[in-house]
Amino acid sequence: xxxxxxxxxxxxxxxxxxxxxxxxxxxxxxxxxxxxxxxxxxxxxxxxxxxxxxxxxxxxxxxxxxxxxxxxxxxxxxxxxxxxxxxxxxxxxxxxxxxxxxxxxxxxxxxxxxxxxxxxxxxxxxxxxxxxxxxxxxxxxxxxxxxxxxxxxxxxxxxxxxxxxxxxxxxxxxxxxxxxxxxxxxxxxxxxxxxxxxxxxxxxxxxxxxxxxxxxxxxxxxxxxxxxxxxxxxxxxxxxxxxxxxxxxxxxxxxxxxxxxxxxxxxxxxxxxxxxx
Amino acid sequence: xxxxxxxxxxxxxxxxxxxxxxxxxxxxxxxxxxxxxxxxxxxxxxxxxxxxxxxxxxxxxxxxxxxxxxxxxxxxxxxxxxxxxxxxxxxxxxxxxxxxxxxxxxxxxxxxxxxxxxxxxxxxxxxxxxxxxxxxxxxxxxxxxxxxxxxxxxxxxxxxxxxxxxxxxxxxxxxxxxxxxxxxxxxxxxxxxxxxxxxxxxxxxxx
Numbered sequence: 001x002x003x004x005x006x007x008x009x010x011x012x013x014x015x016x017x018x019x020x021x022x023x024x025x026x027x028x029x030x031x032x033x034x035x036x037x038x039x040x041x042x043x044x045x046x047x048x049x050x051x052x053x054x055x056x057x058x059x060x061x062x063x064x065x066x067x068x069x070x071x072x073x074x075x076x077x078x079x080x081x082x083x084x085x086x087x088x089x090x091x092x093x094x095x096x097x098x099x100x101x102x103x104x105x106x107x108x109x110x111x112x113x114x115x116x117x118x119x120x121x122x123x124x125x126x127x128x129x130x131x132x133x134x135x136x137x138x139x140x141x142x143x144x145x146x147x148x149x150x151x152x153x154x155x156x157x158x159x160x161x162x163x164x165x166x167x168x169x170x171x172x173x174x175x176x177x178x179x180x181x182x183x184x185x186x187x188x189x190x191x192x193x194x195x196x197x198x199x200x201x202x203x204x205x206x207x208x209x210x211x212x213x214x215x216x217x218x219x220x221x222x223x224x225x226x227x228x229x230x231x232x233x234x235x236x237x238x239x240x241x242x243x244x245x246x247x248x249x250x251x252x253x254x255x256x257x258x259x260x261x262x263x264x265x266x267x268x269x270x271x272x273x274x275x276x277x
Numbered sequence: 278x279x280x281x282x283x284x285x286x287x288x289x290x291x292x293x294x295x296x297x298x299x300x301x302x303x304x305x306x307x308x309x310x311x312x313x314x315x316x317x318x319x320x321x322x323x324x325x326x327x328x329x330x331x332x333x334x335x336x337x338x339x340x341x342x343x344x345x346x347x348x349x350x351x352x353x354x355x356x357x358x359x360x361x362x363x364x365x366x367x368x369x370x371x372x373x374x375x376x377x378x379x380x381x382x383x384x385x386x387x388x389x390x391x392x393x394x395x396x397x398x399x400x401x402x403x404x405x406x407x408x409x410x411x412x413x414x415x416x417x418x419x420x421x422x423x424x425x426x427x428x429x430x431x432x433x434x435x436x437x438x439x440x441x442x443x444x445x446x447x448x449x450x451x452x453x454x455x456x457x458x459x460x461x462x463x464x465x466x467x468x469x470x471x472x473x474x475x476x477x478x479x480x481x482x483x484x
Contacts, residue, residue, distance in 0.1 A: 044346075047350060048350070049346055049349060049350065068350070073350075075350060077343075077346075079342065079343040079346075080343060081341055081343045081344070082341075082343045082344045082347045083289065083338055083339075083344055083347075084338075085338060086289055086338075090288055090289065093284075093288070094281065094284070094285040094288070094289075097280070097281030097284055097285070098281040098282070098351050098352065098353075099351075099352070100281075
């Protein structure tokens with residue numbers, strides 16, 4: 001298990017404050033928040049690209065400076081303008097040379113040819129966003145990562161390819177039993193595959209809970225359903241909940257003696273609730 | 278892994294390396310046949326551009342945050358990359374200087390590398406170019422590709438002015454007599470210092 005405790009990092013116009021969370025093997029953790037909330041900063045601290053001012057990262061109880069110290073970390077970000085004048089074959093040959101022992105060429109070919117249907121004679125700059133994500137993901141997976149960190153990789157993908165990539169990620173987390181931390185601002189993606197959600201806003205983690213618990217606790221209810229409730233419950237929901245479009249969102253676990261009425265809230269509703277609450 | 282970085286530099290600048298080979302062979306022949314031992318143009322133009330363009334190509338490709346982060350996550354990081362890049366520069370300088378000396382031997386009547394301190398001067402030029410390109414690397418790591426390339430333009434301008442002064446005035450611009458052992462010792466120390474500086478600069482960028 002990966003434990004992250006009290007990470008702090010201050011930039012001119014942004015502060016990551018006491019970020020703490022856990023990552024479990026075989027689980028996909030969704031790191032969600034608006035642009036500039038601190039998702040990328042957390043990921044960059046975890047892979048050692050940014051040094052935190054304080055805080056601890058530990059793997060199975062052993063403290064490390066970054067995850068790469070003990071684990072083979074796979075990392076794919078949305079920023080994939082890497083050696084864009086080179087062909088995929090040249091770039092993968094370079095990565096293969098560097099990661100000699102870790103690199104599994106058969107696995108790389110499998111992802112490239114069978115899973116992603118990519119021909120490696122194209123230059124990076126000739127690839128669409130989706131193709132780039134697939135290519136860099138194939139390279140990271142060929143290193144047989146023990147932990148996979150993904151920074152907004154699905155942002156620029158069309159819905160069909162997004163689903164395809166999400167299925168692959170889910171398969172990897174489960175089959176290889178590795179922790180996957182995936183940052184995104186697309187709640188639908190995380191709702192599909194995440195086991196746990198970490199919600200970050202303005203550098204502060206506001207929620208860390210399993211998707212199951214979130215669905216148990218947060219509800220949405222429309223005016224019609226609300227009107228059928230008892231006076232006291234209705235007043236509590238109106239008082240503690242927020243109005244989101246045509247319905248109210250509320251945290252049933254945060255209101256004493258309230259019956260769970262309505263339907264489980266969508267992740268986007270929960271995030272709005274947390275943000276506005 | 279250092280070999281991996283070196284292979285990458287060679288592979289990613291392959292087109293420029295072909296141009297460098299053609300340039301050294303053609304320009305070296307034409308310049309030396311035309312100007313004989315006319316010091317500054319020949320000593321400068323052949324090795325300088327043989328390294329400047331392929332090195333610039335590599336720096337340009339690595340002058341983005343995405344590529345920098347990609348490289349920084351790799352094992353043997355800064356040290357492996359700087360040493361590989363130094364070997365790459367060294368190889369290009371050895372090739373271009375070798376072609377230059379070979380042409381001098383073939384095209385200049387009575388040229389003898391072992392006489393009149395010529396070998397010493399070749400060593401001085403070689404070490405000076407290696408030092409310059411290491412400084413260019415440091416400037417690149419500290420700032421950006423454009424700043425690094427601008428140092429090349431400044432170097433060109435300085436050499437051009439010196440060449441003009443030498444040609445149109447009576448000032449005798451020539452290298453003083455030097456002891457080769459001292460030159461090599463000082464050169465190695467300077468280059469070692471510059472390599473350390475380049476590693477530090479590489480580590481510090483975008484940290």
